[in-house]
Amino acid sequence: MSKMRRTTLQDIADIVGMTKMTVSRFLKDPNLVAESSRKDIQTAIDKLGYIPNKAPNILSKGRSHAIGVLFPSISNHVFDEVLRGIESVTEPAGYQIMIAHYAYSPELEEKRISSLLGYHIDGLILSESVHSPNTHRMIKSSGVTVTEIMDTCTPPIQQAVGFDNLAAAKQMTLNMLEKGYKNIAYIGAKGDIRDLLRRQGYEEAVLSYQLTPLIFRSPEFSSIRLGSEILDDILSMDPKVDGVICTNDDVAMGVLLSCKKKGINVPKPELGVTGMHGHDMGQLYSPALASVITPRFLIGQVAAEQLLARIDGLQNIETYIDLGFTLHDGESI
Amino acid sequence: MSKMRRTTLQDIADIVGMTKMTVSRFLKDPNLVAESSRKDIQTAIDKLGYIPNKAPNILSKGRSHAIGVLFPSISNHVFDEVLRGIESVTEPAGYQIMIAHYAYSPELEEKRISSLLGYHIDGLILSESVHSPNTHRMIKSSGVTVTEIMDTCTPPIQQAVGFDNLAAAKQMTLNMLEKGYKNIAYIGAKGDIRDLLRRQGYEEAVLSYQLTPLIFRSPEFSSIRLGSEILDDILSMDPKVDGVICTNDDVAMGVLLSCKKKGINVPKPELGVTGMHGHDMGQLYSPALASVITPRFLIGQVAAEQLLARIDGLQNIETYIDLGFTLHDGESI
DNA sequence: TTGAAAGCGCTAACAC
DNA sequence: GTGTTAGCGCTTTCAA
DSSP: OOOOOOOOHHHHHHHHTSOHHHHHHHHHOGGGSOHHHHHHHHHHHHHHTOOOOOHHHHHHHSOOSEEEEEESOTTOTHHHHHHHHHHHHHHHHTOEEEEEEOTTOHHHHHHHHHHHHHTTOSEEEESOSOOOHHHHHHHHHHTOEEEEEEESSSOOSSOEEEEOHHHHHHHHHHHHHHTTOOOEEEEEEEOOHHHHHHHHHHHHHHHHTTOOOEEEEEEEEOOHHHHHHHHHHHHHHOTTOOEEEESSHHHHHHHHHHHHHHTOOTTTTTOEEEOSBOOHHHHHSSSOOBEEEOOHHHHHHHHHHHHHHHHTTOOOOOSEEEOOOEEEOTTOO | OOOOOOOOHHHHHHHHTSOHHHHHHHHHOGGGSOHHHHHHHHHHHHHHTOOOOOHHHHHHHSOOSEEEEEESOTTOTHHHHHHHHHHHHHHHHTOEEEEEEOTTOHHHHHHHHHHHHHTTOSEEEESOSOOOHHHHHHHHHHTOEEEEEEESSSOOSSOEEEEOHHHHHHHHHHHHHHTTOOOEEEEEEEOOHHHHHHHHHHHHHHHHTTOOOEEEEEEEEOOHHHHHHHHHHHHHHOTTOOEEEESSHHHHHHHHHHHHHHTOOTTTTSOEEEOSBOOHHHHHSSSOOBEEEOOHHHHHHHHHHHHHHHHTTOOOOOSEEEOOOEEEOTTOO
């Protein structure tokens, strides 16, 4: 290990024969130092390869210009677009984002948040609206600015940006019921509060038609594979099932692929299938997957805008920002 | 904005009537302080909600216990498994990872690296083997430990962990040629050096059969949509094409979906299709997608193991670690 | 236009 | 077992 120390302002100052204060001023704005010194300083910086050290500022000002983003899972493609939305705001504003994920585990979420707070992040975007007591305590005592995304049903710590998961699932279920489906099942997965909300929406819709809810929840995370494997269980448990509301597009795609393999016709006359979020995969498949289109990019964008504004002192906080959703029938119901 | 200051060791020390040094010792190992003091200190910590501040250590020791991970794109599912492999090592070792991505742009990569180095990351995992001169300079002058993943064809900065992309594409192409395909096209996308390597492997294989390479490269990033849209171009340009080697599974899936819509039979007698990486989606589809199965989890795991070992002073560096790949015929060729 | 001193929070090293 | 001192690299403040 080369025990080389990183270049500091002092190293540069030594070369040009000035104090580090002058070099610091040059870095902030070259006009702050004498014209004659500028060239020398720049030359020394280039030669030594100076990389500004953020630790001193974090230490003395308690601000890092970094914001933490917690996603439950990096393989859930829902968050691809959300992240792009966040970055469309943080990038031009000069904030570095630190992404972490926690496999839908509140304990891991707690560890991640604690670690991120150790780096003095200025803001935090959470994808979950339910947290451990410790998480609440840490957030409160650190004074970090927080926005929770994806869901607007649960009371947020400070602010929520998302859509109404319960209403989305409910409307999609009503949509199928109106089309004449009689035995609609719900397929959930190991996951989060949003899955529960969607399930509740499904239940409310089914009950409003005086029908009996039929719910399947896997102990596994949602995936295409899960959807493809769970269909057998459903049909063996209740062969009359003529429609399934899936917790997301991945599970729904698994169901569609499984139907294809088994020769089950979608949608008519055998099985209607719906997903959630409206990813490309489902839209390009034949039959195109019915899904709830959610404003994922916008959620990320608005969440980040709100977060940065509040870090900068915005007082007027809208507690809930609901960005809506759209039903898309596709060809699978 | 509450101008509250975060709890420090001094705050706790003040409560229990000792110096912060004692509290610091307690945090490191409770046995280092008198039994009588322990309870008081713990109580104060709980009450105030102390969160350790990492900045002082970063400042004084130049170590952050954080490693930076750069992915070209967060929507490229190839990296899901790689990340899981990395975390399987960093998590138990107590390292926080900071993920950033750069949309395949060397300029953005440079910005991200510069930002991460500002936080004094101890190690850096890069997914690209070609970098801007500035990136090379920064890495050198910062002295950060680096591992480059995915590709073992290009000379690495310090160490490469991956597989041979050129050989993978070449073997898959030869595989198709042996099966009797005569007019195989290659579909690339906007991307990275690995796409170029695969293209080269394809070319070498085709030329070894005295055939003419036929290459399509989109200026867009690879996606299912891209694959589904590019098929028309290919067939209108050269209707004799009887097989396509796609740069990855997403593009290949797009091609398969497009074939389905157009009534083109895969594989016989019309079009053979292959992808790269062997994701679930392609494996579950009918016909199952032919693909090169790559050891993505293992790449992440080995890269992280090597990186941490080297941060801890390991001297014996294997410059190239090739973890191989497997051809999978599926039902699409 | 430049310099000197102090301080952010923590811990290593050295007292006692 | 506990306290004291110094210092990590930078910027803010005050002085020249």
